[in-house]
Amino acid sequence: MREVVIVGASLAGTRTAEALRRAGYDGTLTLVGREPHPPYDRPPLTKAALVRGPELESLVLPSTVDLDARWITGHWATDLDLTDRHLRLDTGERLRFDGLVIATGASARRLRPSGVGPLVHHIRTFEDCVQLHQALAAPDQKVLVIGAGLLGSEVASVAVARGHRVTLVEATEGPMLGALGPEISAYCARLHRARGVELRTSTVVLSLSPETWRGKKATAVLEDRSSGDRWAARADVVVAALGTVPETGWLRESGLDSDGGVRTDGSLTALDRYGVPVAGVVAVGDVARAPQPLVGGIARRVEHWTAAAGHAEIAAATLLGSAAAGSAPVPSFGTEQHGFEIRAVGLPGVGDATTVVDGTLEDHRFVAKRTLRGRLVGAVAVNHTAGLTPYRAELERQTARTPEATPGGK
Numbered sequence: 001m002r003e004v005v006i007v008g009a010s011l012a013g014t015r016t017a018e019a020l021r022r023a024g025y026d027g028t029l030t031l032v033g034r035e036p037h038p039p040y041d042r043p044p045l046t047k048a049a050l051v052r053g054p055e056l057e058s059l060v061l062p063s064t065v066d067l068d069a070r071w072i073t074g075h076w077a078t079d080l081d082l083t084d085r086h087l088r089l090d091t092g093e094r095l096r097f098d099g100l101v102i103a104t105g106a107s108a109r110r111l112r113p114s115g116v117g118p119l120v121h122h123i124r125t126f127e128d129c130v131q132l133h134q135a136l137a138a139p140d141q142k143v144l145v146i147g148a149g150l151l152g153s154e155v156a157s158v159a160v161a162r163g164h165r166v167t168l169v170e171a172t173e174g175p176m177l178g179a180l181g182p183e184i185s186a187y188c189a190r191l192h193r194a195r196g197v198e199l200r201t202s203t204v205v206l207s208l209s210p211e212t213w214r215g216k217k218a219t220a221v222l223e224d225r226s227s228g229d230r231w232a233a234r235a236d237v238v239v240a241a242l243g244t245v246p247e248t249g250w251l252r253e254s255g256l257d258s259d260g261g262v263r264t265d266g267s268l269t270a271l272d273r274y275g276v277p278v279a280g281v282v283a284v285g286d287v288a289r290a291p292q293p294l295v296g297g298i299a300r301r302v303e304h305w306t307a308a309a310g311h312a313e314i315a316a317a318t319l320l321g322s323a324a325a326g327s328a329p330v331p332s333f334g335t336e337q338h339g340f341e342i343r344a345v346g347l348p349g350v351g352d353a354t355t356v357v358d359g360t361l362e363d364h365r366f367v368a369k370r371t372l373r374g375r376l377v378g379a380v381a382v383n384h385t386a387g388l389t390p391y392r393a394e395l396e397r398q399t400a401r402t403p404e405a406t407p408g409g410k
């Protein structure tokens, strides 16, 4: 392999570049990134950077490897031709490759009711964070956060701590329900309410308009799905945190299976529409729909920092044909909400039972394990990260011995 092109120059892309060089790859390396910035860290965008105000220098991802790469930033790949092994950029330039790393991540799912576009904040990029931080600068505003997943919950937590009146609207029965399961979601709901967030679960936004009323800039019509009640909520700032959409538009004509993310096998080799691995093409990070050993090898995207970083070694080993590809990292993520540190390993959301194994919810220091038909699939800790260690180890044992975790797996 002499020419590797990496599309997407953020966490997963640059970590894969580093892993390739560390593994001895000495051919050409080209990184294409749509953002004009050096690669930076996204998790602080809804945490410290949103509190203090984002500064790019402090977010830039550190690197210890001299990549000796060509960087093409501020430009993007528009289409991919796998027959002739080249891709095209928005500038018209053709880039030939014999190894391709697809690391284009995801973008925020947009809420676009007519007429309110500029009113609604989404949060994925540095610029999004700058704008939201500015919008939250005036005191005592009414903030409507739509979506109580990880990002919406964090934004609500920051906004209420800054003295704003926050309404957090969630379509399911609880915040972060899909990630943590019902019992810990209910715990998070209590945290929000105790800190003064008006949390509305099972509630959807029917419409959002730039109607001005008593100085408020937007009016949302909300509906409680369980009671059928409808009411109007006014807001100065609206934040839509509706999850993400994988950045696969440029792959539409490529023949790869890219619906809902680029489907890969256990070695992160991309699969075509017939499920056949395409040699020399790997997908990493948020865009990759890789088999998850914890759920029987079903392919799904895991949008966690550790997954994006952890894919790098596997993808590099796969491209270089080395045997050391190993197995996908056990998913894990952390969040801070209302001053409480919440950490999760595995896929707690897919479980069907919760058992508190250490501490108590009342003391705000506990570890709860999540099982699916009696088998451990994840664990969650609040203010007790060290308590996760045995569960992480057990999940690592499970994923290491599952055939789907190995290259060539489902």
Ligand SMILES: Cc1cc2nc3c(=O)[nH]c(=O)nc-3n(C[C@H](O)[C@H](O)[C@H](O)COP(=O)(O)OP(=O)(O)OC[C@H]3O[C@@H](n4cnc5c(N)ncnc54)[C@H](O)[C@@H]3O)c2cc1C
Pocket: 007, 008, 009, 010, 011, 012, 013, 032, 033, 034, 035, 041, 042, 043, 044, 045, 046, 075, 076, 077, 078, 103, 104, 105, 106, 107, 123, 124, 125, 151, 247, 250, 284, 285, 286, 287, 302, 303, 304, 305, 306, 308, 332, 333, 334, 335
């Ligand atoms: C606000 C926020 C908070 C988060 N908090 C946490 C957290 O607490 N814990 C956690 O585990 N995870 C968190 N995450 C998720 C974590 O940041 C992601 O999992 C990680 O950034 C994924 O990295 P990636 O490189 O795969 O994708 P991305 O970071 O999305 O990078 C993809 C890059 O590819 C570029 N690109 C897209 N299309 C093209 C194209 N056609 N051509 C060229 N370039 C292209 C994009 O512009 C982008 O720069 C958070 C994410 C956000 C947005």
